[in-house]
Amino acid sequence: MATKLHLKKNDVVVAVAGSDAAGKKTGKVLQVLAARGRVIVEGLHFVKKHVRKSQERPQGDIITKESSVSASNVMLFCPHDKKGVKVSRTRLEDGRVVRKCKKCGHLFD
């Protein structure tokens, strides 16, 4: 099922499910993995990753790295409603299609 993601890079989103940050934490979308229906959100979900020994890291290392979350687990954050909202698509007079908050009508670029 190839649904078009409602999220874009640099969107501010809030976690709604799938982590203990649900409902509290907002972050900026760093990357959209459309084919997988996932997004990487700044500061939202981390995984610990073991880094092999290398010239730069002779001891090896464990780094935390931002990981992707399912796009269905985040919602676009409406600055007016101050929470995650559902959006619909609407066409502007100039022909551009933008996302619109279903609650307050705020237009997202």
Ligand SMILES: [Zn+2]
């Ligand atoms: Zn709104």
